[in-house]
Amino acid sequence: MSPLSYAWLIPLLPALGFGVNILFGYRLGKRGGAYLSIGLLLVSTLLATALLVQVYQAAPQWDAHGVVEVTEFESNVVAPLEEEVAGALAIGASAGRVEAARNDLNAALDELHALEDAALVRAADPRFPFSAEIDWLNIEGEAGLPFGFVLDPLAALMVFMVAFVSLLIHLFSLEYMAGEDRYPTFFAYISLFAAAMLAMVMSRNLFHVLLFWELMGVMSYLLIGFFYKKTAAQQAMKKAFLVTKIADLGLMLGIFWIYREFGTLDLLALETLAPTVLSASVATSIGLLLFVGAVGKSAQFPLHVWLLDAMEGPTPVSAMIHAATMVAAGVYLVARTYPVFEAGNALLTVAWIGGFTALFAAILAPAFADIKKILAWSTVSQLGLMFLGLGAFGWTAALFHLITHAFFKALLFLCSGAMIHGSGTQDIFEMDQLKKYMPTTRWTFIIGGLSLAGVVPFAGFWSKDEVMLAVKAAVSTQWSYALLIVIGYGASLLTAFYVARAYLIAFEQPRQDSPWKTAAWNEGGFGELNMSAAEVEADRARESHHLHDPPHEVGYPMGTALWLLAGGAVTLGLVGSPLTDFALQRFVYLGAIPHLEPISAQWLGWVIGTAVAFAGIGLAYRLYREDAASERAPWPLVQLLQKRFYIDHLYYLVFAKPLTWLTRPVAWMDRRLLDGLVDAFAWLVRVLGDVLRRAQTGRLEHYIWTLAATALVLVVALSYGGLS
């Protein structure tokens, strides 16, 4: 059975969950709608698993050893020969020497092809990659916008990850959101969120990618503002929507431009068309425009500002946004349109933005006390690493990190949810030796944290190392990648540091006064800038800030979700490790053949990565093992970090404020002129009505007299005028 026969159900089922929950959710009992959503998503997840298996079976199978040989042969034999030919041509050597060099090269290429053939264990299924489309929007004389699916390894892997992680987040929410009045609404939103992401990663047409991308934007808007009575949540939802919308403008322009160049938005055609049709400068421009969209969605510098404020949403939403959906969409988009990036020179920008963001966010994270905000910075930083990988030609590595990150970040966020649920506060300083009371949360947090820090053999270690390996390999193309190696490891060091800090303060240390009591509540975001003191006070009062004493452990639904994700965070890295002969790298790759470095080229990266991770953890241990009340950093520095380098303030002053001024006359026009016009019409109708109303006296005689008089007038008029 072709996976196409059921793949369309995968996004449709959660969408159905949305429909039922939004229409009938409140009639299905307290939890009926939630159970339905989870059930439907469970079916989706099973289908996604089947899809992954089928795509894996249909994909070409490579022998790991053979692939390594090909890679080595390419870099050791073919590349020098190519250089020789190019060199011979450049210095204008005699025809004979050029010819000889060329012959050598051709012989080597033949040998390479032989090696490639030998490495192929089983050729691809003829139907691979599975794809289908139906007419959707036809344009006279053009390719139009057919609606279709493409089920290649990338799509299959993403679908599986999104469905599985979303399912566990749903399960977690079952217990976590139990006290909320708008329980069915929450499940409706979160189901459609998952459905949009699932549909996006399967879409064959860039236009539909954009469509579902925007749908996700709407759902994130609604979910971030789920506690809409809080002013801070209102501000946050607007901010998230506006910032991503600005970025989407770039994405849309990029997509329009692609249509103009190719006449189609078919993603399968992109692979063949991009290298042939596009000139380098056009490809660079399109790539940068698409990347602007990705930067906004994936919260990369300089559009990272929305993600921290998005923490106003319920914690499962944060997990959803940070792991399975939304931010992953940006990375996915760049990965999907990679041929365009390869045809131009946009990748260096991608790498630098990614690398810079990775370090930037990792520097900020240790200055925060709100557990969710620490993890939010961590997401920004990790996504930066993914873009660094993509920018360094490490397509497979970036996707590998995307998958592992989805698991351990969802785990960490759900752990933070459990910590908040159990202790009643988001401030790690106020959490009271949680290790005593919350063993499940503690151990799963440790697993997630070690994975994030990149400690062997957890998932994050393998994928992070792959990214760094790609950056190292890219140095040969551009010297500045060497700097990015340092930046990447710097970010990793800080990552290990801040996650260990959060763990030590929250789980190991007794409750203490937060050193930044006021700051922890609303650390330097847009909300702080745009809210009056009264609104801040009202929000604070609305926040149920009851510290639980003692903290309590999570129940079964939450615990199950945590342990399943922890299982992923432990084992998932192994699919990209030597233990499985790099199964993932041999499955998801760009181009004709996977690219595998020999172990001899990899072990150094493993050693450095482990050393960096342990250095970060060790540093945190030294600083925070015993007492953390006095953060040792000088206050101005902490202040600078907590205000996020005043970037939000800058945006507020440069963009938000002037816009408010600009819109004031427009608002006046709307309120006075337009509304006045409408009011005038209403007034006119009312006056006329008042006059005509008098005729309706309610006296029968009046009506009859009117009737008789009219009849008389008619008779007279008709007899004088004749019947004409």
Added chain:
Amino acid sequence: MLTLNHFLGLSALLFAVGLYGVLTRRNLIAVLISVEVMLNAVLINFVAFARYGDNVQGDLFALFIVAIAAAEVAVGLAIFLNVYKHNGAADTDVLRRMKQ
């Protein structure tokens, strides 16, 4: 010798009497009777035209008017009865209050 004009004259007279009744009487029953008189005036017109115009459409219409007048009286009386029950009186001033 009776001519068409005699019948038309009678009809006009009856119609005028009926209209006068409708316009002047307060009692709803009286108003209804007056309406009936007007209806019958029209009926005479129809029958007369049928007789002198040598066709049957007028007769047919007259039959219709008789049937519908009966139905109308039944409905009208039922309404007036209810008005009376409700208000203890059945005149046109009472109906005025229905406006409010």
